[in-house]
Amino acid sequence: MPGRALRPPERTGCWCWRSRRRCRIGRCRAARRFPAAARRLVWSAGPRGRFPGCIASIILRRYSLDVSRQSPLPLASSLFEASFASRPTAGASAPGRVNLLGEHTDYNGGPVLPFAVPRRTVVLAGVGEGWAAVSAVDGMIVRFDPAAAPEGRWTDYLGGVIRVLQDIGAAPPGGQIAVASTVPVGAGLSSSAALSVAAARALSQLAGPRLSREALAEVAYHAEHDVVGVQCGRMDQMIAAHGKARQALLIETSNGEIEGIPFELPVLLIETGVAHRLAESEYNRRRAECSAALEACRVAGVEVAALAAVPEADLERLSRAMEPVLFRRLRHVVTETVRTRAAAAALRKADFEATGQLLLEGHRSIRDDFESSCGEADRIVESAVRHGAWGARLTGGGW
Structure with a gap:
């Protein structure tokens, strides 16, 4: 049975053109037309939640959608007051993201084309002795030492941000932190970057200096890459710091140039329902x-x-100068670089059919040259196009 269709906070359910009203249980014609393998429609933007004339992105990993659609700000505020018996004096939020094109190009010096999704992570902070944090996930206060080695906990990201801020003289001596989020964890929507960027902004405000968006992205990147040890590129932190509504960002990771690209297409974000555990080793x-x-x-x-x-x-x-497997990786990166810039050019001209074709080419490259897709994702891509989508592809690292 298809799951319910989730939309941005201001819209509940998906549009059912048979009854001419919003369907709150996901049993409208749009949901029934999609194969059961898709399981859930995770996010749909645009005037109507249907396949014709949309872009579909496929999430490989299984994850829970039991994330409150309540605004995270009042949740974080009440959590802070209940946990620390005081009110926060600084706060910030940052969005999750979906990458249209530019998969595995950010750490290879190529362009990426992500957009921010209407789900955010809120970080509220106040001055305190030592460091303590609480998350809306479990409501437990965790005391931690930023100088300690990462322990595999969510507070490792906060500790990484604090250490980088200390290096540039922009960290408070201690603090109390409350976190609430509507970005699903482990869903390929960059929840860690949203947390790191929001924490960097809130804690730097608590210390006094106001950091630029570029500086916030760098603090978050070094916190994740250098301290926590995540072998990531800079895309996630940059879109979390610079993302805007109704706009994708063409980010040239080789020189940091950012260009806003108008983007108001309907998007369906779909999970395969398949759990893969080799992501880190394959990556x-x-x-x-x-x-x-x-x-x-x-x-x-x-x-x-x-x-x-x-x-x-x-x-x-070059195909004759290296092993076949290395050449396939090279070919994906080079052609994905060309596709990403071509997709940005197509979106500037509102050429959505061309954009969709580029997404399909990108998926074939991910499947055949980078070998990071799976059969379930491939079938969803084929079905989405068969039912009227302009294009579809796997989004996120894969595996």
Whole structure:
């Protein structure tokens, strides 16, 4: 049975054009038309929640949607007051994100094209002795030491942010922190970056200095990458810091340039219902393969700073200069770089059919060259297009 359709907070349910009203239980014609393998319609934007004329993005991992759609701000505020018997003096929020195109290009020096989703993480803070944090997930107060090694807890991200802020003289001496979020954890929507960016903004405000969006993204990136040890690129932190409503961002990770691209297309975000546990090991393996492919390019006489900078015209020659598996990784990064910039150009002209075709090409590349998809995601992509979507692809790292 299809699950319920969730929309941004100001809209409840999906639009049923048979009854001409909103369906609150997901049993409208739009939900019935989609195959049972999709399980849930996670997010739908636009005037009507239907397939024709939409973009579909597929989430590979299974996760729970039991996240409150209540605004996280009053939840975080009441949690702070109940936990610390005082009121917060600083606060900030940051959104989750979906990446339209540019998969596995951010750590290879290429462009990405993400947009912010209408689900946010709120961090409220107040001055205190030592460090204590509470999350709306369990309501338990956790005391932690930012200088300690990561322990695999959610407070590791807060500790990482505090340590980076201390390095630049923008951290308070101690604090009390409350966190509430409507961004699902582990869903490929970048909940960790939303937490890190919101924490960086709130805690820097508590200390006094007001950091720029660029500085906030850098603090969050170094907290996750250098302190927590997540082998991530900069895309998630940049969209969390710079994201705006009705706009995708073309981010050139090689030089940090950001361009806003108008984006108001209906989007369906769908999970496969398949749980995969090899994500971290496969991700690290792909990063190593990309590094090896870059070295092979240099040995073959193509001197570039990053894999995404390899000219597409050199692909045929390079196919004979490295192992087949390394060439497939190279080909994905190079062609994904071209596709991402082409998709931004198509969106500028409101050429949605061309954008959809680029998403389909991107999925084939993820499936065949980067080998990070699965059969369930492939079938959902095929079904989405068959039922009228302009395009569809796996979003997130995969596996």
